[in-house]
Amino acid sequence: VNGLVASTGVIIPVQTQYYAMKGLNNLVKVINAIRLKLNRDLRILGLLPTFFDSRTNLARDMLDELRAVGDHHVFTTIVRSAVKLGEAPLVGRPITSYAPSSNAARTYRQLAREVIDLGPN
Secondary structure (H helix, E strand, O other): OOOHHHHEEEEEEEOHHHHHHHHHHHHHHHHHHHHHHOOOOOOOEEEEOOOOOOOOHHHHHHHHHHHHHHOOEEEOOOOOOOHHHHHHHOOOOOHHHOOOHHHHHHHHHOOOOOHHHOOOO
């Protein structure tokens, strides 16, 4: 909560799985409550699809549902499932320094560009 009170924008990572989609509504309610009571400048910058596996119908369906809701911006960057993403925290490093040439690192650099392109809050 402290991070949300001190921030002006939040990116919500959403796993492309059923229960993550169900929990999204609860998280948005919490963010809205913080906005009303503690931080009027807080806004949702967008939803970031994560753990995406294009081989599964479920992941594709959940991504379509996330985009169809339309209440919030959905980033075009999609974080796919990757072993390196699980390894990086184990060594205490961000993916961009742990495996800088990996697809996962490229994905997060793409996300950074996309956030910058959104402009200031």
